[in-house]
Amino acid sequence: MNQEPYEVIARKWRPQRFDDVIGQRHITDTLKNELQQGRIAHAFLFAGIRGIGKTSTARILAKALNCVSAAGPTPDPCNQCASCLAIKQGTATDVMEIDGASNRKIEHIRELRENIKFAPAKLRYKVYIIDEVHMLTREAFNALLKTLEEPPSHAIFILATTDVHKVPITITSRCQRFTFRGVGTTELAQALQKITAAESIVIDEQSLLYIARRSEGSIRDAQSILEQVISYCGKEVTQDKVSELLGMVGSESIETVIEAILSNAPEDMLNVVNSLVLQGHDLEQFYKELIEHFRNLLVLKMSSKAQHLIENTILSTAVLQRQIQSHSFQELQQIFKYLLRTEPTIKHSVYPRFTMEMALLQAAQLKSLESFDAVLHTLNTLGEKFSYFKQQPKVVLSDPDERPPTQPTDIIQKAIEIFQGEIIILPEVNSAL
Missing domain, CATH: 3.40.50.300 (P-loop containing nucleotide triphosphate hydrolases)
Incomplete structure (x- = not known):
């Protein structure tokens, strides 16, 4: 037949x-x-x-x-x-x-x-x-x-x-x-829910969100991924199998790395990265999820009423609120900017694991670094202390080719020019000054 x-x-x-x-x-x-x-x-x-x-x-x-x-x-x-x-x-x-x-x-x-x-x-x-x-x-x-x-x-x-x-x-x-606009994660998951219901597929909401997130706003990609998931799982789709098939990182790993960055716990970060490598996860995708998570933290830190703007996350709102309590907006923004700036480096690196490990370790160190405003204030304070040099008589050189001695105020002015536009400086520099 x-x-x-x-x-x-x-x-x-x-x-x-x-x-x-x-x-x-x-x-x-x-x-x-x-x-x-x-x-x-x-x-x-x-x-x-x-x-x-x-x-x-x-x-x-x-x-x-x-x-x-x-x-x-x-x-x-x-x-x-x-x-x-x-x-x-x-x-x-x-x-x-x-x-x-x-x-x-x-x-x-x-x-x-x-x-x-x-x-x-x-x-x-x-x-x-x-x-x-x-x-x-x-x-x-x-x-x-x-x-x-x-x-x-x-x-x-x-x-x-x-x-x-x-x-x-x-x-x-x-x-x-x-x-035409990319379709939002929630709306895309709802569309997939209608398809699975009509096709008599048993699937949980979190699995649908996984598929919607991986499709990056493309309806056709989401439908193709759903097709692959059904082929792998059959009529009953479970969250664990979807995560295994798509290489999705669990919420525990994301939460552990975020906490390690915020509390400067390098060993925890390296253990998670090692576990991801052993399980065959996509490190580039994991790094993108970290960037997205810090974006969500910034949005929530900016306003507690902005929860409707956070739709593409695997962590609960309670976890997000706990992570932002003891950290300022500037600290979170600094980490976010750094992760965003280093993402292309990891994407094109021959050794993505090593590059990502160093990036995460550096991100964890950002809290201990001085801001540019603090450095500028220190330099201005030093400038005031050495202001009496401005009243000293000019040095008369007998030899035209002889270079005049460098004044402390010149050093300070040069340092300000160097640091202008920079974001951070090691605290040791501040103490040395």
């Missing part, structure tokens, strides 16, 4: 209506209003990161323009008529999806310009969806300009790109631009 081919979650749950698109309400509402009012632009530019609904929204717009269940363009395509089904299945001859990476040369655009002159064969509009449009060559963009500015009344262009800065301004100025 022939078995139906399996359809992956990302394709099975692709949005079919504007209301199905996740996290892009500002775009879908605008498009629905345009369709309802009959104010349809001739060219659209969809920009944003991968996997957040650009191509799906373009297909929905194509269906809305050509749905035969309505007398004209409609904000709510039926998904049942021949036109909607053909567009959904990718068989509509009047809706052309063009890959900008493989059709990037000027001859491809010339062919498009020749074909666009002819009226649609079956549908109401000819719709050209050019994906990754930033991959077109300069000559191809120039060939597209005139057609994009004054296309035939039966033609609609939808350009999609993950790198809008590479699209010439002459192109963007001829389009109605929409910027």
Whole structure:
């Protein structure tokens, strides 16, 4: 008996209506209003990161323009008529999806310009969806300009790109631009919850948050990761198995390292790093989670009412409150800035473990370092003590080539210039001064 081919979650749950698109309400509402009012632009530019609904929204717009269940363009395509089904299945001859990476040369655009002159064969509009449009060559963009500015009344262009800065301004100025946003962790976890409920998958909330965090705002990435998790765990997904599969670090390790940095306990930090290496965890991902955690501490330290801004954390609010009690905002900010500044070094290091260990040890030492304001105050105090040197007579040199002795005030001024713009200085320098 022939078995139906399996359809992956990302394709099975692709949005079919504007209301199905996740996290892009500002775009879908605008498009629905345009369709309802009959104010349809001739060219659209969809920009944003991968996997957040650009191509799906373009297909929905194509269906809305050509749905035969309505007398004209409609904000709510039926998904049942021949036109909607053909567009959904990718068989509509009047809706052309063009890959900008493989059709990037000027001859491809010339062919498009020749074909666009002819009226649609079956549908109401000819719709050209050019994906990754930033991959077109300069000559191809120039060939597209005139057609994009004054296309035939039966033609609609939808350009999609993950790198809008590479699209010439002459192109963007001829389009109605929409910027798609990355989906928040909580909203993404809720969307995954609907999928797992419909698929009869038993999964806890924390596992969904793990998947949402790893996807970094991409719906397609989250669906693909969920597919992998189900393949590994089966119909009953547990938090431990998700952590093992994704290489997620447990809350205990994160909490231990944070406490070790704040209390300057190097041995605890090194033990956690060693454990992560033995378990095969991604050290770069772990370091990013540390940076994110210190960001959350800063937000909570700034205002106790800012808890709604902290959504991407595996530690409870009680733990966060305990960690910020005995530390000032400046201390936390100093550590955060240092971790953020050293992240590229760990990312590109040949020895990421050693680099991260040294970075964590240095971060733990920041509390014992003097701030620039304290150093500047010390130097100014010393300057006042040696101010009498300013009243001393100038040294007359018998030899023009002889160098005058350096005055203490000159040293202080030079030190201020050196330290200007620096953040920290070892306390030993302060005591020596």
